[in-house]
Amino acid sequence: MNVFNPPNAPLNHDLQVKKPDPFLLRITGLEKSFRAPDGARHRIVEVPEFALAANDEFALAGESGSGKTTFLNLIAGILRADAGTIQLDGAAVSSFSESERDRFRATTIGYIFQTFNLLQGYTCLENVLLGMSFGAGADRAFAEALLKRVGLGNRLKHYPRQLSSGQQQRVAVARALANKPKLVLADEPTGNLDHKNASESLKLIREACRESSAAFLVVSHDREVLAQFERVGDFHKINRAFAAETAP
Amino acid sequence: MNLFGIVFRSLRQHALSTVVTAASVALAGGLLLTVWVAKSQSQATFTGVNAGFDAVLGARGSKLQLVLNAIFHLEASPGNVAWSDFLDVQKNPSVELAVPLAVGDNYRGYRLVGTTSDLFDKAQYAPRKKFTLSSGEWFDPTRREAVVGDFVARKMNLKPGDTFHPFHGLIFDEKNQHAETYVVVGVLKPSNTPADRVIWIPLAGIQRMSGHDPKAATDVSAVLVKLKAGSALAGFQLDMMYNKQGNRLTFAWPIGSVMAGLFDKIGWFDLVLTLVAWLVALVASASILASIYNSMNERRRELAILRALGARRSIVFAAIVLEAATISALGVVGGFGIYAALMSGVAGILRAQVGVVLNPFAFHPVMLWSPAAFIGLGALAGIVPAVKAYRTDVAHNLAPVS
Amino acid sequence: MKPKLLFNFALAAAICGGCSKSEDTPKTEAVHKHEHKPPHGGTPVELGQDEYHMELVRDAAAGTMQAFIFDGELENFVRIPAGSFTVGAKVAGKEEPLVFQAVPNVATGETVGDTALFEARVDWLKATPEFDAVLKEITVRTKTYTNVAFNFPKGADAGGKK
Numbered sequence: 001m002n003v004f005n006p007p008n009a010p011l012n013h014d015l016q017v018k019k020p021d022p023f024l025l026r027i028t029g030l031e032k033s034f035r036a037p038d039g040a041r042h043r044i045v046e047v048p049e050f051a052l053a054a055n056d057e058f059a060l061a062g063e064s065g066s067g068k069t070t071f072l073n074l075i076a077g078i079l080r081a082d083a084g085t086i087q088l089d090g091a092a093v094s095s096f097s098e099s100e101r102d103r104f105r106a107t108t109i110g111y112i113f114q115t116f117n118l119l120q121g122y123t124c125l126e127n128v129l130l131g132m133s134f135g136a137g138a139d140r141a142f143a144e145a146l147l148k149r150v151g152l153g154n155r156l157k158h159y160p161r162q163l164s165s166g167q168q169q170r171v172a173v174a175r176a177l178a179n180k181p182k183l184v185l186a187d188e189p190t191g192n193l194d195h196k197n198a199s200e201s202l203k204l205i206r207e208a209c210r211e212s213s214a215a216f217l218v219v220s221h222d223r224e225v226l227a228q229f230e231r232v233g234d235f236h237k238i239n240r241a242f243a244a245e246t247a248p
Numbered sequence: 249m250n251l252f253g254i255v256f257r258s259l260r261q262h263a264l265s266t267v268v269t270a271a272s273v274a275l276a277g278g279l280l281l282t283v284w285v286a287k288s289q290s291q292a293t294f295t296g297v298n299a300g301f302d303a304v305l306g307a308r309g310s311k312l313q314l315v316l317n318a319i320f321h322l323e324a325s326p327g328n329v330a331w332s333d334f335l336d337v338q339k340n341p342s343v344e345l346a347v348p349l350a351v352g353d354n355y356r357g358y359r360l361v362g363t364t365s366d367l368f369d370k371a372q373y374a375p376r377k378k379f380t381l382s383s384g385e386w387f388d389p390t391r392r393e394a395v396v397g398d399f400v401a402r403k404m405n406l407k408p409g410d411t412f413h414p415f416h417g418l419i420f421d422e423k424n425q426h427a428e429t430y431v432v433v434g435v436l437k438p439s440n441t442p443a444d445r446v447i448w449i450p451l452a453g454i455q456r457m458s459g460h461d462p463k464a465a466t467d468v469s470a471v472l473v474k475l476k477a478g479s480a481l482a483g484f485q486l487d488m489m490y491n492k493q494g495n496r497l498t499f500a501w502p503i504g505s506v507m508a509g510l511f512d513k514i515g516w517f518d519l520v521l522t523l524v525a526w527l528v529a530l531v532a533s534a535s536i537l538a539s540i541y542n543s544m545n546e547r548r549r550e551l552a553i554l555r556a557l558g559a560r561r562s563i564v565f566a567a568i569v570l571e572a573a574t575i576s577a578l579g580v581v582g583g584f585g586i587y588a589a590l591m592s593g594v595a596g597i598l599r600a601q602v603g604v605v606l607n608p609f610a611f612h613p614v615m616l617w618s619p620a621a622f623i624g625l626g627a628l629a630g631i632v633p634a635v636k637a638y639r640t641d642v643a644h645n646l647a648p649v650s
Numbered sequence: 651m652k653p654k655l656l657f658n659f660a661l662a663a664a665i666c667g668g669c670s671k672s673e674d675t676p677k678t679e680a681v682h683k684h685e686h687k688p689p690h691g692g693t694p695v696e697l698g699q700d701e702y703h704m705e706l707v708r709d710a711a712a713g714t715m716q717a718f719i720f721d722g723e724l725e726n727f728v729r730i731p732a733g734s735f736t737v738g739a740k741v742a743g744k745e746e747p748l749v750f751q752a753v754p755n756v757a758t759g760e761t762v763g764d765t766a767l768f769e770a771r772v773d774w775l776k777a778t779p780e781f782d783a784v785l786k787e788i789t790v791r792t793k794t795y796t797n798v799a800f801n802f803p804k805g806a807d808a809g810g811k812k
Contacts, residue, residue, distance in 0.1 A: 076556070333757065
């Protein structure tokens with residue numbers, strides 16, 4: 001007789017194979033507050049739940065001050081939540097230590113900033129290599145291929161100051177994808193671009209994410225940007241803290 | 249890209265401040281090396297140069313003055329020594345060799361030293377090294393002939409066959425030319441001792457030069473004394489006899505100790521120079537600290553980006569400390585260049601003025617621990633700005649909140 | 651770095667301290683009965699209570715004995731005007747006189763009447779390495795010492811004084 005699993009014994013649920021989480025990103029009960037100069041605490045983020053599937057695209061619409069950047073920073077592990085959980089690619093990021101979050105961010109997340117945030121003392125290629133070096137490690141061939149993919153194959157040794165805004169944004173995109181992330185975050189990625197560059201840039205990011213099988217979460221207040229996405233959420237409704245602040 | 253890559257690019261980006269700060273470290277490093285090595289080498293050389301003799305017998309006076317006069321051919325002699333005193337010490341059973349010297353004349357600032365052939369035939373200016381000629385022959389003691397030290401020969405362009413008029417005194421004065429004519433018959437091979445800086449003539453040449461006191465025609469300025477091997481007590485006994493029991497003459501023995509005493513007396517000066525060098529080092533390190541610290545404000549965003557890309561706090565801290573240490577290291581390298589230039593200058597001056605030869609490229613332990621100390625200082629200087637970098641608020645310093 | 655600087659300070663202080671000649675050495679002042687090394691390795695004979703010394707050096711081969719007059723510390727020679735002085739030695743039960751004559755020395759500038767070195771020459775010194783003796787009388791500067799008993803080569807501590 002099998003003493004560990006005798007016949008007619010009730011099934012031990014712990015031994016059952018867990019069903020994989022269909023969501024790449026799952027957030028529950030997320031809260032974050034900051035202390036104002038006058039000492040008062042203000043809640044910036046209060047998100048009861050949010051989820052994003054792998055390979056998915058989602059746009060969050062929100063105005064300035066709605067807490068969008070803080071929300072993205074919490075997901076990226078740049079900030080630590082006061083309460084709640086963030087599950088990303090099966091890892092409970094919200095319970096990681098700071099250095100664990102740093103390492104996780106380097107290997108799992110790509111981040112595209114509104115003002116590009118390239119390092120001025122590094123060439124295009126070096127900016128992309130830097131993005132890799134804290135993760136899986138520098139892969140020069142792959143970095144060059146990425147830059148070529150975003151149309152900057154002949155600008156590898158240029159410094160950011162030698163590039164147009166649109167070109168700088170493309171370097172930022174290449175850097176964000178350098179570590180083959182599972183999730184790409186973009187905070188107002190077209191905010192500093194003109195209309196033409198904005199639409200080209202967004203198209204490039206979405207294509208690149210699809211090619212890399214990365215989920216894409218973008219925050220923007222630009223209606224033209226939002227219009228391009230099938231799934232759009234109103235961050236003002238998702239973030240109860242904003243709703244509470246602005247409630248009449 | 250690793251930590252060194254990050255540091256290199258940061259240094260490249262702030263090239264001007266890197267160069268300026270490294271230059272100040274180079275100056276400090278070069279200064280410290282020069283002070284240390286110059287003092288240590290010159291002390292070793294000065295206390296080691298004795299022309300192959302153990303003692304100098306001279307007129308009553310300062311032992312240091314005697315040694316400077318007779319061995320280094322500097323200073324005036326404290327007085328004359330009678331020929332009988334020379335004979336007396338020469339026949340002392342403990343004395344292996346006694347060579348008389350006479351000074352009082354010069355050729356365009358270069359001292360004429362009268363002596364006997366014994367200095368060249370019998371004396372060894374260094375172990376197993378006798379004076380030799382690079383050209384010509386030794387002087388005839390009965391004729392007005394001269395053998396010129398190598399340094400003088402090159403400076404004054406003297407070669408066998410040339411003639412010259414000596415000048416009276418130890419300091420050159422055009423008006424004091426002697427009537428006598430001397431002919432150069434030989435040039436010494438370089439010995440790297442003060443002997444290279446003088447012109448050697450027969451003893452009688454000085455003693456009987458026109459204008460010199462005829463009553464002192466047999467006197468000498470000093471006697472170089474070499475004691476017999478195994479007569480360690482002899483030096484002590486002669487020292488006691490001449491210096492303590494006697495009151496006419498001074499026996500400067502041992503020569504090295506007399507010179508060492510000089511360095512002891514100026515030990516404070518060496519300390520001051522060393523302190524100055526360390527102060528410069530501290531200032532240079534402080535400039536590294538100030539330069540990097542002041543750049544922290546402009547670099548907040550850069551540091552936040554690094555952190556956002558996944559760099560841990562410790563990496564950012566280490567990068568700043570390493571950057572400071574690297575600036576120091578660059579300065580250290582430059583410091584060796586400054587040291588080579590300074591030390592070559594010092595060596596040239598000493599050679600010309602005293603005849604003592606220093607080697608700027610000889611190894612000295614300070615060349616190991618001084619760079620290590622400077623790099624350590626630099627790293628220390630980097631800690632304060634590194635702490636600031638460690639505490640960078642990433643979210644706050646990235647793009648403005650939307 | 652810092653320990654080396656402190657070491658340099660200490661070393662320099664020691665050296666500069668050593669430079670100063672006015673430094674006292676109290677330990678040599680404290681005790682009356684302290685040892686002085688005779689400079690020639692001979693036999694010291696104390697005159698008075700460490701006021702002066704005489705150092706005796708025997709040359710057996712030549713049959714001579716030299717007497718050097720020193721100060722209380724056995725460091726500085728003291729020249730005296732005496733032309734000679736006598737020491738009575740007891741040799742084989744008999745009293746043998748040792749007459750020390752003043753020695754002039756051109757090298758040191760000493761003359762008879764102004765010398766610190768005296769010498770006695772007698773044959774029996776060649777074969778007599780040890781004997782008791784009495785210094786009859788000697789005047790050093792303003793002090794006269796009489797009947798100073800001693801043994802050669804053991805020396806003596808106390809001496810008579812007028």
